[in-house]
Amino acid sequence: MAKHKTPLLDELESGPWPSFVSDVKQEAEVRAKNEKGVNYQIPVEVCEDLLGVLELSYNDGETHWKHGGIVGVFGYGGGVIGRYCDQPEMFPGVAHFHTVRVAQPTAKYYTTDFLRQIVDIWDMRGSGLTNMHGSTGDIVFLGTTTPQLEEIFYELTHDANVDLGGSGSNLRTPxxxxxxxxxxxxxxxxxxxxxxxxxxxxxxxxxxxxxxxxxxxxxxxxxxxxxxxxxxxxxxxxxxRDEIRIDQEAVAAYVGGEFAPNAGAHSGRDWGKFDIQKEVVELCPGKCIKYADGKLEINDKECMHCMHCINTMPRALMIGNxxxxxxxxxxxxxxxxxxxxxxxxxxxxxxxxxxxxxxxxxxxxxxxxxxxxxxxxxxxxxxxxxxxxxxxxxxxxxxxxxxxxxxxxxxxxxxxxDEVDGPWERDVNEYRKRHQR
Structure with missing residues (x-):
């Protein structure tokens, strides 16, 4: 049975789209049952109390999170965003609910072993809730307590070989x-x-x-x-900075219907016959494309590099070298x-x-x-x-x-x-002298 009644949050599950409320409830249920025998290092009721404090915020029309001071790991000024609840007696599971930013691999390429490793760390030392990814790009761990921060930092850097991301007035994670x-x-x-x-x-x-x-x-x-x-x-x-490469035979194939435009991205719907004049030439922001007598020409000096023509006819056009x-x-x-x-x-x-x-x-x-x-x-x-x-x-x-x-x-x-030199300067200087007299 749920610890807190959440009628307003329940409404968020009623629509056709996936809801974060369902995810938090699922994690709360997993923690309550603890079938995997995880040695949780923060209160088991963290997810239930998270739902409760959010329901209270919806009822009151104001947030119940407070800043409460700076928190982090030794030697770093960023990477952790401190979060405290202003109703710790009512919701002890989220009295501390700090966010930890973890630097994502470049272009967000992962191995499954890496993901399992960091999730296992967070299951034990945090709420188990993640955001993949934050607006800056980081892996975001949502909700832990102050005593666990150094432990999380050590295990991330020494075991998972990954660092904290940026937060505060610094360089954010590239x-x-x-x-x-x-x-x-x-x-x-x-x-x-x-x-x-x-x-x-x-x-x-x-x-x-x-x-x-x-x-x-x-x-x-x-x-x-x-x-x-x-x-x-x-x-x-x-x-x-050189010319777009054009394959005129492929252009003809697009015009003739042999190739689908947009790499076939709209093949599930009937958009009618491809019209190169309307769909490419007239949509060019630089007005630098011309199609006449079966030949496509581009005035590359006026090209704005918007990629529209290339994306529309990828087999006919290619970026320069x-x-x-x-x-x-x-x-x-x-x-x-x-x-x-x-x-x-x-x-x-x-x-x-x-x-x-x-x-x-x-x-x-x-x-x-x-x-x-x-x-x-x-x-x-x-x-x-x-x-x-x-x-x-x-x-x-x-x-x-x-x-x-x-x-x-x-x-x-x-x-x-001091960058301007011309005979009019002498006239100006002479005028100033006379004016001063």
Whole structure:
């Protein structure tokens, strides 16, 4: 019999979709029966009390979690988010309910042995509830007590060979797409770069010293499977700078109906005959595609690398061979002033080990941001406050026309007095002298 009545939570199980409430109830039942004989190190009623405190929050219309202070493991300033219940007498099982972030493998590749190992640790020393994955990418362990934190940390690092992720005002756990391991459009090794940057910046990951959080995300191609340019302060997005390769025979096969568009992704529904003019040419944001007399032409200088034409006709079009990445900065999703996408900083850079050029850009940004950033101010907010041109200066990046989104609307580049030389300067100086007299 359930310890707490939860009529409001029960309603969440009534719809057609899977419910987290069912998962928590299932774990509560498993712990109550303990058929596996797990030596639980936290209160057995943790999941039942979790349901109870959530039901109370729904009834009261306010949360019953409080911060209560900073908690963590020795030597680390991040990785654990302290959580305490403000009704510990009523719900002793969740008097402490700390969240532990665990660094995910790059591109989230696991072995079943690894998953069993970390789940066994969490079954014994935590609530057994996990979130695969948090918005930053981490494996998230939901709910444990303060005495178990050091034990969990030791077993994760020594037995499972995995570290804690980032939390607080530090570098968050870097995340990458599948990259070259699965994707034919990968323009660089996103997994390799993600792993290298994670290992390089361990101090910044575990010891908060920034104005606020800072996220790396690595997309190997413009399809952007980890949404780097929308979700990270420092986005590395794969790109090519030569021409899209075209197989005209395959184009004809798509037009003739021999090949299904979108790699057959919509084959379960009848969308009618493929119309290359409407489905490819007219949907190109750069208006750089032309189809006439059975031949497809692309003006690559105007290409925005949106991937639409390639995704629609993957057997006919392929990315170029001169590959690298663009670096963009400043994405965030604040509550008050709305989301902000990244701004282009480096239009093209080769991504090659040991990645020193990329690391130099990162360190220059951090030096500036740590000096100028206000408390709890993301990089994108510092950029807005101080101007994009300042970011170009601190990263030693030369101004480029591609930094301007719309001419005469939001130009980032302004002339400085010592950069301008011309005969009119003498006239201005003479006028000033006369005016002063």
């Amino acid at each position: 995340a990458a797409c599948l990259g070259m391991s699965r994707c034919e459009y990968a323009c660089y090794d996103a997994q390799g770069l993600c792993y290298d940057m994670t290992m390089e910046f361990q101090d910044e990951l575990h010891r908060p010293a920034f104005p606020y959080k800072f996220k790396f995300k690595f997309d190997a191609c413009p399809n952007s499977c980890v949404c780097a340019l929308a979700r990270s302060d420092f986005s590395v997005v794969g790109i090519w 001169d590959r690298g990445a663009s670096i963009l900065c400043g994405a965030k999703a604040p509550i008050l002033d709305g989301p902000q996408l990244s701004s282009l900083l480096i239009p093209f850079i080769k991504v090659e080990e040991p990645y020193d050029e990329i690391k130099e850009v990162v360190e220059n940004i951090w030096d500036w941001w740590m000096e100028e950033g206000k408390n709890r101010e993301r990089l994108g907010e510092t950029m807005r406050r101080m101007g994009f041109q300042k970011l170009l200066e601190v990263t030693n990046t030369k101004a480029d026309p591609r930094h301007v989104q719309e001419p005469r609307h939001n130009p980032y580049i302004f002339w400085k007095a």
